[in-house]
Amino acid sequence: MSVVRIEHVYKDYQLGEQTVQALHDITWSIDAGVFLAISGPSGSGKTTLLNLIGCIDKPTRGKIFINEDDVSEKSANELADLRARSIGFVFQTFNLLPVLSAAENVEYPLLRRADISPDERKARVNYFLDIVGLGKFANHRPNQLSGGQRQRVAIARALAIKPSIVLADEPTANLDKATGREILSLMKQINRRLKTTFIFSTHDQKVIDRADRLVQMEDGYITAFGVRNETDKSWNLARVRTLPESENE
Ligand SMILES: Nc1ncnc2c1ncn2[C@@H]1O[C@H](COP(=O)(O)OP(=O)(O)OP(=O)(O)O)[C@@H](O)[C@H]1O
Secondary structure (H helix, E strand, O other), rough: EEEEEEEEEEEEEEOOEEEEEEEEEEEEEOOOOOEEEOOOOOOOOOOHHHHOOOOOOOOOEEEEEEEOOOOOOOHHHHHHHHHHHHHHHHHHHOOOOOOOOOOHHHHHHOOOOOOOOHHHHHHHHHHHHHHHOHHHOOOOOOHHHHHHHHHHHHHHHHHHHOOOOOEEOOOOOOOOHHHHHHHHHHHHHHHHHOEEEOOOEEEEEEEHHHOOEEEEOOOOOEEEEEEEEEOOOEEEEEEEEOHHHHOOO
16 A cells, blocks of 8 residues: 555755745655665755655645555645554654753654544653663753663654654764664664665765665656565665756757
8 A cells, every 4th residue: 555645746845936846746655664765866856755745744746645645735724634543754853842851852743643542652752762762861861861762762753653664864964974874774673674665865875775665856856666576675766757858968
């Protein structure tokens, strides 16, 4: 089943008089359970695409389905509800609330879920802090944690709602290489263990090398889809578009 389906999506931004075409005619379907990297140079449209999949922003044209539910026509409240139930976010800059402890940060997205009891909230906080290896750091505030530990808290926070998708925008960009590798291994373990779909953007070849699906972007177009060959770990790349002449030069 597709966890995300994108049909002929365009995204334009208006900058004064100028229209910036950030995405052009994206059609794509993402299978549940994949560990997927979106790669491409700066400005190619990775963040824009993640924001649309995460229902933080709406396409200018086209349709997006999350778990086969058409989100294009939903109201802001309906989208907030969908995000609170189905989509976890991990950011390059961690985005933890500095006055809250690690446990309180993980609990935070659960507070808007009336269907989750206080006992269940506590149980989930403990469970997901353990999963990311931070059970002993529950009472630490973000400034008492290392960069890697902060990103672990952010991953636990993303997972606490038991989302079908975790979206991560350059999750290792603010970490040193070794810590970045650890965070990626942790995300991959969680992907295997909980079958959560991970979709992350990156410039980093080492990060791309850990993915099992790949989408390459350039100038707002998807230029290739990749599927990892599990036997020899090579990529089977299907090129889907050559850029228009002027953009190829
Ligand atoms: N809010 C905005 N207003 C106007 N233009 C925007 C806005 N957000 C993004 N853009 C433009 O849309 C295009 C795609 O940007 P986007 O941030 O999606 O790229 P990216 O691949 O994520 O880049 P990076 O790797 O640098 O984060 C760029 O040309 C960018 O300048």
